[in-house]
Amino acid sequence: MRLAGAILLCLLALPLAAEQVVLGLSADRVKITATFEGSEVLVFGAVKRETSIPETPLEVIVTIAGPSRPVTVRRKERVLGIWANTDAVHVDAAPTFYAVATSGPLDKVLTEVEDLRHKISIPRAIRSVGAPMTVRNAQKFTEALIRIRRDEGAYQLLEGAVALDEQTLFRTSIDMPANLTEGDYLTRIFLTREGRVVSQFQTSIDVDKVGLERWLFDLSRQQPLLYGLMSLAIAIAAGWGASAAFRAFRQS
C-alpha cells in the first residue's frame, strides 16, 4: 500500500510544476569596480508545493555559468629536443566561469541521461563539435581545459555545498573569482528525485564594469586612436614629471 502510494506520488510529481522553486539571490548584479576582488554570491530559496512531500529524498543542484567563448587547446611535444606546440583542438564554446553546487555527490543526485539533457556537469557544459581526425586522444584536450580552468578557480564542482532543510529550504554560496568576464551569468536551479530532474528554474546575474573601468573600456573600443594618444600623453607626462621632480629634489 505504502509502495503504491509512493509510486503514485512519483507519478504525480513528474508532470510539470508539482514542485516549484522560489528563488532569492544575494545580488542579481555584480559590479566590477577598480578595486574588485571577486564576489561571493549567495543563492537561496524554497520549494513551493501544492501536495505533501514525496518520500523519495529531494536533491538540489545550483549552477552558475559565465558567457561562453571558443578556446583553442594546444599540446606541447618534444620536437628536435625543444618543447613546441604541436597538436591543437578547437573547442567551440566553453564557459569562462562555471560552478556546480549540489546537495550530494553529483553521480548520486543526477543520472547520466539527465546530465546529457540539461548539460549540468562541467564536461557537459563544454561544447566541442569534434577534434580533427589527425589528433590522438582528443578527449585529453577537453580534460586539460577543465583541469587548467579548475586550477584557476574558474570551474568549480562543489558537491554537498547546498544545504537543504526539511526538503524545502535550500541555500549555498558560490565564490566568483576576480578575473570575471563581463556578461550574463546564467543561474540554474534543478530539483531532482532519484537522479531525475523534477523541476528547474533559471535566472541571470548581470556582471559588468562600472565607473572608471566602464569608461576606459568603452573609450578603448570606441575611440581607439584617442585612447592610444591618451595613454602616450600620460606616459610622457609621467616621464617628464618624474625627471623634473628628481631634479628639484637633487637641487634642494
Added chain:
Amino acid sequence: MQIYLPIAEVSVNAFLLLGLGGLVGILSGMFGVGGGFLMTPLLFFIGIPPAVAVATEANQIVASSFSGVLAHLRRKTVDLRMGTVLLVGGLIGAALGVLLFNYLKSQGQVDLLVRLCYVVFLGVIGGMMFLESLRAIRSTRSGKPVPKRKKHSWIHGLPFKMRFRTSGLYISVIPPVLVGVSVGVLAAIMGVGGGFIMVPAMIYLLGMPTKVVVGTSLFQIIFVTAFTTLLHATTNYTVDVALAVLLLIGGVVGAQVGTQIGTRMKAEQLRILLAIMVLVVCGKLALDLLLQPSELYSLGDGGGH
C-alpha cells in the same frame, strides 16, 4: 591592495606592479635598455594575458625612456643626429617586422619563433659582451692599456659619410640605418623596444662611446615604442592604461635612480652587469624550451585554428 585592470580583465596587486615597474625602471636607466625583455615575461608570469602585456609594456617603455632621456639630455650624452638616423631605420624596420610577424602568425608557431629569437640573440649578445668586458677589466687591472678597437675597417670605406660630433665619429650613414632596420624588425617580432640589441650594436658595430650609447638608445626607443603603442591600441585594443600607469609610476622613479647609479659606475662594470643579466634571461628561456613543462597543454584564444 588588489586592483582590477579594465582591459586585461584580471585583478592584481597594485604594489606588486609598482615594484616591478621600479625594478625594471632602474635597469632601464642604468643600461639604456627599455626593459621590455624582462618586463614582458614577468607580466606573463603574474597572469596578464600575453597580448595585453606586450602592448601595455610598449606604453610603459615610452614613459621610462622619456624620463631617462631627459636626464641624459641635461648631461649632453645623447647624440641626437645618430638617434635620428637610427630612428629612420627603426621605423622602416618596425613596419617590416609587423608584416613578417603577421605572416608567421598565419603559419602558426609564432610563440616558438619569438622564444628562439630571444634565446639566440640574448645568448650571442650576452656572451660577446661578457667576454669583452671581462678582457677589458682584466687588462685595466694588470695595468696594461686597453687595446684600442680597430680604427679603420670596411665600415669606414662606405659612402654618405656624416659627422656625429657627440659620438666623435665620422662614418657612413649606411651602417646606423641598417642597425636601425634590423633592431626595428626584431623589436616588432619580439614585442620589445630593442635596446638590449641596440646598445651592443652601437658599441661594437658603430664604435660609439658607451656613455653616449645609453642616452641615444633611449631617445630612439621612445619613438619606436610610441609607434608600437598606437598600432596596438588601434588594431588589437590591448593597451591597458591602468596597468601602464601603475608600471610607469614605478618605472619613471626607477629610471631616475638607475641613471644616477649608472653615472657612478665604470663603463666596463656597467657592461658586464648587463651581459650577466642578458645571459640569465637567456638561460631561463632556454630551460623553458628544453625541460619538460609541468603542464603540456595550454589555452589560447578561439581565433587561431
